[in-house]
Amino acid sequence: MEDKTKPDHLEIFTDNALMLKVKAGDLDKLGLLFQRYGKSLYGFYFRMTRNAELSEDLVQDVFERVLKYRHTFRGDGKFTTWLYHLARNVLADHLKKTKRAGISTDIDQKQDKLPDLSVPEEARQKEEHLQLMERALDQLSEEKRELLLLTKLQGLKYKDIATLHNCTETYVKVKVFRAVNDLREVFMKLQAKGINI
Structure with missing residues (x-):
């Protein structure tokens, strides 16, 4: 028979349970939430x-x-949902602050990218496809880019995004559908022009 009394450090807590512990003063649990969401938040911000x-x-x-x-x-x-509400506010505050200070927030700051000649042709084509998709994403409005990142890359559900935006789930579905269509259209135009990455 299993011993059901596990030490506290072996228990698996839900996100809500961890956050409620943080709220109650157990600030060590914030580190666990950081481990769970730090990378996905970084990905969200980097793509924005x-x-x-x-x-x-x-x-x-x-x-x-x-x-x-x-x-x-x-x-x-x-x-x-609560976390991404804070994340959106942090980004909005940053954009306001940089705009007021007159700092350029040009998101086209690209890292130096040299073609890897050792990469097989198929892998190189996939990489070019991804880079072209990133360029297309960059050309969308901030709102559309955010919606696509939250749904497609961060995996948030429509109802969670509706809560974030204080609107209906149907409204979010329509906005995401339009954003996907716009992304496809921009991507096809870039592809047709043969844009160098």
């Missing part, structure tokens, strides 16, 4: 800004806000 250092800073800002606003987490909704 194309700036690695800035993305790391924004992730740190989100977790500072998680700590600062922990008292607002009720636990009746999904933790990820």
Whole structure:
């Protein structure tokens, strides 16, 4: 017969349970939430800004806000919805601040990319396809880019995004559908032009 009394450090907590512990003052649990969501938040920010250092800073800002606003987490909704609400606010605040300061937020800052001649042709074509898709994504409005990143890459459900945007799930579906169509259209135009990456 199994011993059901596991030590606390071996228990697996849900996101909500961890956040409720953080809210109650067990701040060590914030590290577990960072482990679970730090990388996906970084991916979200990097795809929005194309700036690695800035993305790391924004992730740190989100977790500072998680700590600062922990008292607002009720636990009746999904933790990820609450987290991405904070993440969107952090990005919006950053954009406002840089705009006020007159700092360029040109997201076309690309890393130096040299073609890897050792990569087989098929892998090279896939890489070019992905880079072209990233360029197409960059040309969409911030709203459309965010919707696609949240649904397709971060895996948020339509109902969670509806909660984030304070709108209906149907409205989100329509907006995502339009964003996907716009992305496809921009991608096809770039492909037809034979844009060099």
